[in-house]
Amino acid sequence: MAGKKLLVAVVAMLPLSVIADGDAKNGRALSDTCLGCHASENYKNTYPMYKVPKLGGQKEAYIVAALKAYRDGARPHKTMHAQAATLSDQEIADVAAYFATRFDD
Numbered sequence: 575m576a577g578k579k580l581l582v583a584v585v586a587m588l589p590l591s592v593i594a595d596g597d598a599k600n601g602r603a604l605s606d607t608c609l610g611c612h613a614s615e616n617y618k619n620t621y622p623m624y625k626v627p628k629l630g631g632q633k634e635a636y637i638v639a640a641l642k643a644y645r646d647g648a649r650p651h652k653t654m655h656a657q658a659a660t661l662s663d664q665e666i667a668d669v670a671a672y673f674a675t676r677f678d679d
């Protein structure tokens with residue numbers, strides 16, 4: 575997907591200092607809702623049926639950028655906008671730190 579490539583390119587250009595340190599433990603506590611979709615079997619929601627991207631082991635900076643893009647509406651997706659809209663910058667850093675270290679699913 576072209577949008578995804580662009581996002582990765584933007585993330586790659588960010589100086590590391592811009593990315594807040596996430597607290598994976600707090601991220602785990604915040605991730606119960608997320609796991610309902612992002613850790614579902616075969617990464618598909620049952621109804622309506624759509625594919626959900628795998629987050630475990632995804633790059634932290636990528637997750638941060640994706641969530642901020644959903645929150646700001648730069649990456650349009652109703653469901654993920656609703657999810658990201660409730661998260662502060664620190665909470666986004668925390669869930670990103672959690673998913674980046676989660677390799678089992």
Ligand code: HEC
Binds near residue numbers: 610640641651653
């Ligand atoms: C109701 C199901 C659902 C819930 C709950 C949910 N997501 Fe998502 N998420 C999706 C779907 C579907 C997509 C793909 C959207 C798209 O095509 O852009 C997605 C995309 C993402 C992406 C981008 C992944 C990529 O590969 O580009 C991230 C990051 C993400 N979600 C994080 C989260 C976090 C963190 C939470 C909890 C705060 C969460 N999601 C809650 C369904 C969900």
